[in-house]
Amino acid sequence: MNLDRDLVSPEPEGDERAIEAALRPKRLAEFIGQARVREQLSLVLESALRRNRPPDHVLMSGGPGLGKTTLAMIIAAELGAPLRMTSGPALERAGDLAAILSTLAEGEVLFIDEIHRMARPAEEMLYLAMEDFRVDIIVGKGPGATSIPLDIAPFTLVGATTRAGLLPAPLRDRFGFTAHMDFYEAAELEQVLYRSARLMSVDLPADGAWEIARRSRGTPRIANRLLRRVRDFAEVRAEGVVTREVAATALDLYEVDAEGLDRLDRAVLGVLLRRFGGGPVGLSTLAVAVGEEPETVEVVAEPFLVRQGLLARTPRGRVATAAAWTHLGLTPPPDAFGAAAVATLFDDT
Ligand SMILES: Nc1ncnc2c1ncn2[C@@H]1O[C@H](COP(=O)(O)OP(=O)(O)OP(=O)(O)O)[C@@H](O)[C@H]1O
Numbered sequence: 001m002n003l004d005r006d007l008v009s010p011e012p013e014g015d016e017r018a019i020e021a022a023l024r025p026k027r028l029a030e031f032i033g034q035a036r037v038r039e040q041l042s043l044v045l046e047s048a049l050r051r052n053r054p055p056d057h058v059l060m061s062g063g064p065g066l067g068k069t070t071l072a073m074i075i076a077a078e079l080g081a082p083l084r085m086t087s088g089p090a091l092e093r094a095g096d097l098a099a100i101l102s103t104l105a106e107g108e109v110l111f112i113d114e115i116h117r118m119a120r121p122a123e124e125m126l127y128l129a130m131e132d133f134r135v136d137i138i139v140g141k142g143p144g145a146t147s148i149p150l151d152i153a154p155f156t157l158v159g160a161t162t163r164a165g166l167l168p169a170p171l172r173d174r175f176g177f178t179a180h181m182d183f184y185e186a187a188e189l190e191q192v193l194y195r196s197a198r199l200m201s202v203d204l205p206a207d208g209a210w211e212i213a214r215r216s217r218g219t220p221r222i223a224n225r226l227l228r229r230v231r232d233f234a235e236v237r238a239e240g241v242v243t244r245e246v247a248a249t250a251l252d253l254y255e256v257d258a259e260g261l262d263r264l265d266r267a268v269l270g271v272l273l274r275r276f277g278g279g280p281v282g283l284s285t286l287a288v289a290v291g292e293e294p295e296t297v298e299v300v301a302e303p304f305l306v307r308q309g310l311l312a313r314t315p316r317g318r319v320a321t322a323a324a325w326t327h328l329g330l331t332p333p334p335d336a337f338g339a340a341a342v343a344t345l346f347d348d349t
Contacts, residue, residue: 016225023196023224024070028078031071032195032220033188037179041071044177045078054107055079056176057130057157059115061164063303065221066181068160069113075158076109083109088117097122098137101129106153115159116166123171130157130174162299183218183307186210192220193227197242202231207244215251215260217304222260229254259308259327264292268301269310269328272320278333280317 025031028042041058048055058075060068069085076083082105091097091112104110112118118126129135133154136147159175161167172178184192190206190213197204204227212230216223227242233250234242256262261269271289272279287294292301302318305311310324325332 019228020221020224023199024073025195026074026077028074030195031067031074032191033184034067034179034181037071037181040177041075041179042078045075049079054081054154054156057159057174059164059167059172059175059178060158060160060181061162061178062181063162063183063219063299065219066183067220068181069111071179071181072109072111072158072160075156076111079107079109079156081107081109081156083111085111085113087113088115091118091122093119094121094125094138097125097129098135101125101135101152101155102150104153104155106155108153108155109158110155111158111160113160114162115171116161116163123168126157127170127174183304184220185218186213186216189213189216189218189220189223192223196224196227200227200231202227202234203241205241205243208242208247211244211247212242212251215256215258217260217262218307226251226254226256260304261308261327264290264296264301265305266328268297268305269320269324272311272318273325273328273330278325279319280314282317286318 028038028045031038044055044058055075060071062068072085073083084100084104086100097118100110125135129152133152135150135152137150138145138147140146157175164172164178164180190209193204193209193212196202197209208230212226213223216226230242230247230250231240233253234240234246238246257266267290268286271286272281275289276285283298284294287297290297302311302313305324306313308323310321310327312319312321322332
């Protein structure tokens with residue numbers, strides 16, 4: 001993997017999980033940004049606590065590193081409930097899920113990350129569990145097989161997905177509350193950075209925090225990671241103080257550009273502009289041209305490029321905007337898509 005890919009990839013790298021655990025906000029009041037989600041969730045949790053009943057099941061959708069796992073942990077903490085964590089790919093058979101469901105304590109929070117990747121039989125078992133707190137255990141095979149109903153303790157399911165569109169409707173409909181996590185504003189990421197700098201004892205003046213925040217792709221995981229790299233640079237070259245200049249020099253060195261674009265982002269734009277004249281071009285063609293899986297291009301690179309107004313997903317394929325040409329230092333052709341033209345083609349559902 002490329003150095004810069006590791007640095008701005010929204011997925012956790014190496015032993016990052018342990019570092020992340022230390023930087024995680026533990027309560028809703030400490031959770032920065034996502035104001036609407038925070039407020040809605042606090043109402044759901046408060047009313048459940050007042051009624052002394054588990055809250056509705058919660059679905060969180062949004063890109064990697066935006067705080068879904070953190071929120072799941074906060075939900076359990078706010079409810080004073082134990083938390084069980086698993087993920088869709090670990091639930092290959094219905095039995096895997098039954099083993100978890102049948103041992104849940106009353107009121108426990110069950111977090112299923114990447115819930116869209118759960119196998120079909122497990123998914124079907126989950127429907128009944130979510131609705132009636134019951135599972136049907138199939139005993140035996142073929143015509144002699146019987147199903148034994150088993151009551152399970154009332155629990156709260158918290159599902160997280162980067163691909164809400166891939167969830168089958170019957171599963172989506174069983175969540176009482178859906179929280180959509182969006183990219184963070186740079187001002188919010190600044191607050192994330194101040195908090196992390198305090199916990200890591202890093203000297204971070206305001207101009208340095210701003211420089212890192214605006215290059216963090218709207219993602220707290222990346223903000224924290226860039227802070228660690230800039231801290232390393234500052235310790236070796238600048239007596240530990242993360243000024244704007246220090247941050248900018250360090251991030252240039254790591255090839256994170258002024259808008260936070262990394263090598264994959266620039267490769268996607270570069271191919272789109274230089275090889276396909278700005279598009280439209282299909283996702284799979286684009287992915288082959290940059291040597292990545294279509295899902296990586298779609299989930300990791302594109303949402304940020306769309307948000308920055310550099311790329312549009314249209315019914316005819318991916319299109320670069322005039323701003324994309326300028327960003328790569330190229331002259332936009334006269335027919336390049338401006339914001340207004342893109343809006344007429346826009347289909348980002
Ligand atoms: N709102 C926030 N305030 C402060 N820190 C945050 C916030 N959201 C996320 N973080 C930090 O970002 C890191 C990544 O968050 P988290 O693991 O919750 O993301 P995620 O959406 O679950 O990602 P993935 O789906 O890849 O697991 C954590 O270390 C956490 O400290």
